[in-house]
Amino acid sequence: METPLQTTISNKLLSLLPPDDFERISGKLEHVLLPRGTSIGKSGQPIDYLYFLTSGIGSIVVETPEGHRAEAGMFGFDGYVPTSAVADVELHAHDVSIQVDAEAYRMSFADFRHAMETNRSFSRVVIRAMEAFSIQLSYTLASNAIHDATERLARWLLMCHDRVPGDEIALTHEYLAVMLAVRRPSVTTSLHLLEGSGFIKSERGKVIVRNRPGLQEFARDAYGRPEEEYRRLMKDLF
Amino acid sequence: METPLQTTISNKLLSLLPPDDFERISGKLEHVLLPRGTSIGKSGQPIDYLYFLTSGIGSIVVETPEGHRAEAGMFGFDGYVPTSAVADVELHAHDVSIQVDAEAYRMSFADFRHAMETNRSFSRVVIRAMEAFSIQLSYTLASNAIHDATERLARWLLMCHDRVPGDEIALTHEYLAVMLAVRRPSVTTSLHLLEGSGFIKSERGKVIVRNRPGLQEFARDAYGRPEEEYRRLMKDLF
DNA sequence: TCGTTCCCGTACGTTAGCGAACGGAGATAA
DNA sequence: TTATCTCCGTTCGCTAACGTACGGGAACGA
Numbered sequence: 001m002e003t004p005l006q007t008t009i010s011n012k013l014l015s016l017l018p019p020d021d022f023e024r025i026s027g028k029l030e031h032v033l034l035p036r037g038t039s040i041g042k043s044g045q046p047i048d049y050l051y052f053l054t055s056g057i058g059s060i061v062v063e064t065p066e067g068h069r070a071e072a073g074m075f076g077f078d079g080y081v082p083t084s085a086v087a088d089v090e091l092h093a094h095d096v097s098i099q100v101d102a103e104a105y106r107m108s109f110a111d112f113r114h115a116m117e118t119n120r121s122f123s124r125v126v127i128r129a130m131e132a133f134s135i136q137l138s139y140t141l142a143s144n145a146i147h148d149a150t151e152r153l154a155r156w157l158l159m160c161h162d163r164v165p166g167d168e169i170a171l172t173h174e175y176l177a178v179m180l181a182v183r184r185p186s187v188t189t190s191l192h193l194l195e196g197s198g199f200i201k202s203e204r205g206k207v208i209v210r211n212r213p214g215l216q217e218f219a220r221d222a223y224g225r226p227e228e229e230y231r232r233l234m235k236d237l238f
Numbered sequence: 239m240e241t242p243l244q245t246t247i248s249n250k251l252l253s254l255l256p257p258d259d260f261e262r263i264s265g266k267l268e269h270v271l272l273p274r275g276t277s278i279g280k281s282g283q284p285i286d287y288l289y290f291l292t293s294g295i296g297s298i299v300v301e302t303p304e305g306h307r308a309e310a311g312m313f314g315f316d317g318y319v320p321t322s323a324v325a326d327v328e329l330h331a332h333d334v335s336i337q338v339d340a341e342a343y344r345m346s347f348a349d350f351r352h353a354m355e356t357n358r359s360f361s362r363v364v365i366r367a368m369e370a371f372s373i374q375l376s377y378t379l380a381s382n383a384i385h386d387a388t389e390r391l392a393r394w395l396l397m398c399h400d401r402v403p404g405d406e407i408a409l410t411h412e413y414l415a416v417m418l419a420v421r422r423p424s425v426t427t428s429l430h431l432l433e434g435s436g437f438i439k440s441e442r443g444k445v446i447v448r449n450r451p452g453l454q455e456f457a458r459d460a461y462g463r464p465e466e467e468y469r470r471l472m473k474d475l476f
Numbered sequence: 477t478c479g480t481t482c483c484c485g486t487a488c489g490t491t492a493g494c495g496a497a498c499g500g501a502g503a504t505a506a
Numbered sequence: 507t508t509a510t511c512t513c514c515g516t517t518c519g520c521t522a523a524c525g526t527a528c529g530g531g532a533a534c535g536a
Binding site: 277423427442 | 478482483484486487
């Protein structure tokens with residue numbers, strides 16, 4: 001006897017669906033590997049597929065007309081991209097790319113729209129996820145205005161840590177600098193600061209979380225609320 | 239003969255509805271006055287009503303656990319609040335209040351949910367508006383990370399100016415400081431800078447826009463993209 | 477009319493973060 | 507092994523913005 005597909009799928013949103021409703025869309029899902037650096041979409045380009053990650057991390061990056069870039073949000077097994085598809089918009093609003101090797105189930109835009117129209121549970125879950133992401137946006141926004149670089153770095157590492165197994169996160173300072181919209185050397189000094197307190201260990205091309213509670217206490221204000229909201233939103237859905 | 243209600247309602251979202259679909263919800267709308275300072279909702283509190291402004295401005299404020307505050311977004315006749323209601327969430331995610339005397343049509347949460355379930359055009363418009371707001375969030379987020387206080391001030395004034403008739407905006411430096419998440423004296427100096435270039439005139443308790451194109455050119459990068467996206471999203475809806 | 481309250485202007489020392497640049501050390505491929 | 511490339515550490519001078527504080531003028535109420 002086969003294991004039902006749903007129990008093997010570790011995307012939070014898909015796993016929340018009542019089994020019958022999951023059954024109705026499972027045929028439309030295609031399993032794909034998304035290595036680091038994969039571009040899932042570019043601002044202004046058509047949305048081909050919707051992605052439900054089961055592992056790894058991706059990020060959504062805003063680019064201003066003059067070419068300044070900043071990370072708007074992060075997603076992993078907890079979400080899906082791009083959220084604009086709920087609004088029946090055919091174009092990507094932002095750039096989306098994979099930053100930690102990922103696996104995902106994907107679904108064509110047409111199938112997604114059809115599911116939204118005909119599958120109440122599905123649309124309910126997806127809209128909740130959009131709301132959750134929107135809350136993440138608002139707190140990142142506040143963090144950018146309120147917290148200094150080191151606090152924001154701590155927050156960012158915690159958010160990554162939530163989405164990967166183990167304590168090792170593979171990324172360069174250069175990359176972190178883009179994510180936090182600070183200079184590359186600022187990342188270096190901030191990492192040293194966190195390392196000095198023993199919260200992390202920083203090596204060439206990777207960061208290892210050594211003391212998560214410490215990191216969390218350091219980030220204080222900057223981390224936690226959106227995560228609480230996410231849990232609240234995904235509870236008692238049906 | 240009476241003028242049809244819809245033609246007298248200047249909320250962009252409501253005016254986009256096909257007349258028949260508007261007819262089906264018009265009975266649920268109650269006209270209200272919202273003077274400056276009115277609180278429409280507090281984070282964690284139940285959502286009683288959904289508001290569709292026809293004039294004035296409101297703002298959504300994020301508050302961190304430690305009490306730091308920053309404006310997440312702004313809305314006027316172009317939107318509705320709170321957007322979390324689309325996700326069938328009964329609680330406010332943020333604080334919402336009126337910053338420029340407003341008028342609005344409001345609808346109970348129950349009526350709103352009923353309309354979402356039974357009125358396709360309505361849910362379509364409302365979800366688009368949520369997407370538009372989410373895009374506004376992402377650009378404000380980027381702006382907080384990238385632009386200096388004066389550019390952000392210029393952006394903010396332009397966004398206000400888009401939503402009020404005339405060139406006069408009533409607000410104190412103290413208030414602006416909260417909106418931009420900067421010190422009050424920083425607002426003063428930034429305003430002087432803009433005034434020095436002749437873009438605005440700053441008086442006790444109000445700012446007057448004198449040269450909008452100039453202001454817009456000064457803000458460059460910081461202003462424009464979300465507004466374009468809004469127009470794109472609200473075009474060809476039906 | 478006079479006190480009180482609310483806003484705004486300004487100042488000062490301090491700090492975080494910027495832009496730019498250079499050098500060194502780890503990884504990679506010939 | 508050697509050359510090359512990527513990534514990280516550090517420096518320097520500079521500016522924006524901070525926290526704090528004080529004073530003055532406008533508005534308002536008694």
